[in-house]
Amino acid sequence: MDFNPCMKHKLVRKTVREFVETELGPIAHEIDKDARFPWEVAEKMRSLNYFGIQIPKEYGGAGLDSISYAISIEEISRVSAAMGLCITVHNSVGAYPIVLFGTEEQKKRFLPKLASGEQIGAFCLTEANAGSDAGGVETNAVQEGSDYVINGTKIFVTNGGVCGCALIFAVTDAQNPRKAASVFMVEKQTPGFSVGEIEDLCGMRANPVSSLFFEDCRVSEKNLIGRRGDGLKVGLAALDTGRIGIAAQALGIAQAAFEASVKYSKERQQFKRPISSFQTIQNYLADMATEIDAARLLLYKACAYKDAGKNFSPEAAKAKLFCSTIASRVTGLAVQIHGGYGYSKEYDVERYFRDAKVTEIYEGTSEVQRMVVARHLLSTPV
């Protein structure tokens, strides 16, 4: 077992870090403060394939492996978690279900536009009465000839305000609980598709999270991803890949908070010496470093399982659960180490603290991740 990153993964980290530190670093604070989506950076990311990290090359993507993907998301999120969120949601739940379940015709039709970032993707499951319980979805799609007519409202849609298309989880057969839902690809210009107000959220403020409305929104049956009734299967597979991305995002936030804390604790003087010389601060830093290391190993294990074609669902859930938990803990300690300054919007750790919390909530709450892990371990013969 070799714990050293291979040359390729080292270069992925270096490449992404160089780009985001130069282009996103100087504006990360401002885009959070102004809740502004950085189109100027997204434009550059389009030409550098950040919107097609894992999309196969034949459809215009970079075709990179999962560890490269996780490293990329980690590095973007280390600088701006909100932009990391845009890229991970687009690549994983926004585009990957088409890679997994799309027909050849659908792949040719949708993937090149997603891979180039011409269309930013989104994934719509959550509704006012449905989230962790996908069975509570009320948005419905009624078949009329070779079309489906979609009606309903999706809430808290990441990339909602900037998306060019979205995968919609909708009920097609309410009477059949096991095969009730299906997933549709709906492009923004489709009549009946509209975007709600941008949400005023605690963190991830540079990502335009919004509601999406579907009012007699008519799409061809050719936009059905997977078979009719396969919604849960498509959705869960999408979430498995999505969880790798959110785990990587949480890890990136934790890493940023940790680095800021090491730097600050060496500079900040109290009682005529740097606070890093106090054992309590050293314990905090040691705990942070240990948890980040453990989280990274768990995440890369999930990625390695995915790349090897194994069932990575429980691994992704464990990684997402642990990475998001430690992200909240590490960013909390970072604020503590920074004291009053850490609570000020002048310092980045305040942003990391706000951004970290939601990683425990979206793409399946920590409670849902435990459910996934427990279900797997209890169903495995001992």
Next chain:
Amino acid sequence: MTMLKMVVCIKQVPMVSELPWDSRTGTLKREIAEGMMNPACKHALEAALRIKHEHGGHITVITMGPPMAAEVLYEALTLGADRGILLTDKQMAGADTLITSFTIARAIEKECPEFDLVICGSQTSDSETAQVGPQLAEELKIPSAAYIESLECWGETIRMKRLSDDFLETLEMDLPGLVTITTRHFHPRYATLSGLEEAFQFSDITILSAEDLGLSPDCIGMKASPTRILDVFSITAEKENYVMKGAVKKILEEVFEKFGDKISSAMGKDLKTHEHSD
């Protein structure tokens, strides 16, 4: 014009600005730091990539170093170079600039005998000698121009500009030739993620040892290098603060009493004899 066959010489340097010195071997402890492509070399590669994209061409990147130096070759392939050559051999270690130039020249003669243009960074961030480029031109017996800032191809010649003592020189040189590039222009592009995947999937990297180059251990590495570095140290600017307290008149008198000589030498005037001219 025919497509240029270019060779870009690159070096992996430590990412940190200061490295501990190994007094036993007389070299820097490079292995403890993360490596990166030397900034001027990256600009040199960018110059080659622009020529390739404008006129077509083929770029071979060549580096000498430990096996991990292959990383900068992959980076160059990611950015758009076509082929990489890694010169790696324990016998080559510890080479000074003269022997480095000698070794690289032999590799170019063997692997790229038809080259038109060799491009190097003007200097490296870990030693700053700026010697390897011009010495390499001597070894290859071709003309060279150092510290180049812009470059245009005119068939069998290249036209270049460089800043020299506040004058902008325009130079022309017949090919084959060698140029060294500064970091003022040719701002390097960002690598694409698809380029990165391709670099590792279809990599064309040749690894050569001293034996592959037909070089005897006596003419390479530290053994053959005439230069011995005795010491390397960082220059530190030392400042001492002196706090004066009390009435302004007293402080002023004290300033001249204590620092009069220093003020005199900074002003170039003897304060004791100098009368105010007004």
